[in-house]
Amino acid sequence: MKVALLKFTPEPQKTVCLAAKLCYSDSNIDELEDRLKGVSTEEFLRKIIRMGHLSVLEHASFTFGIEGISRATSHQLVRHRLASYSQQSQRYVRSKDEYVVPPSIEKNSIVCEKFRRMVDDIYSFYKEMVEAGIPKEDARYILPNAATTKIIVTMNARELLHFFRLRCCERAQWEIREMATRMLKLVKKEAPVIFEEAGPSCVAGPCSEGDMTCGRPLEIRKKFKSL
DSSP: OEEEEEEEOSSHHHHHHHHHHHHHSOOOGGGHHHHHTTSOHHHHHHHHHHHTOGGGGGGOEEEEEEEEEEHHHHHHHTTOOSSEEEEOOTTTSOOOSOBOOOHHHHTSHHHHHHHHHHHHHHHHHHHHHHHTTOOHHHHGGGOOTTBEEEEEEEEEHHHHHHHHHHHSSTTSOHHHHHHHHHHHHHHHHHOTTTTTTOSSGGGTSSOSOGGGOOSOHHHHHHHHHTO
């Protein structure tokens, strides 16, 4: 799996502060920069977030390049609707025999051997169909959820906080949890205050999973605070 932060709003935290200042002052656009002089951006941001004025976070966007994840995980990813996606097409791009093996399968040598053999057979037949003239858009019907994919994702900071809350949780599927954690680590470098309490719900408060809790909130909180 590879996760890269390709682009993001320049000075994302300052951009959010400018938007918030506009909401709470009678300044015109040209005066907004002056209104931030002498103001602690960090403390102002924390205040805005504590107030729940999260709409201003939508002015900061982050674009990721992700590859080597399975189609099983990309199907979960694109369920987050307040985002933009561009995914490598199986209609036009011939699939390579690259796929993800879940750790639970990999650690069982007998099962893993059968898994790999079956997936290799699928790719072999896929190649046979394409070479026989079957359109890639039809041959792809046989490809497994394990098939790897590449996708570019753009989300604003507010949606990312929601995404991390759900997908960094121990209750999330292992692959999307790993991907989300890598994404969080990248954006924390660029907007540390916005994302300082990002992660599953137990990072900033109580666990939201009820009886389904992993039972390790202190350990999980420590992990994400130190990212």
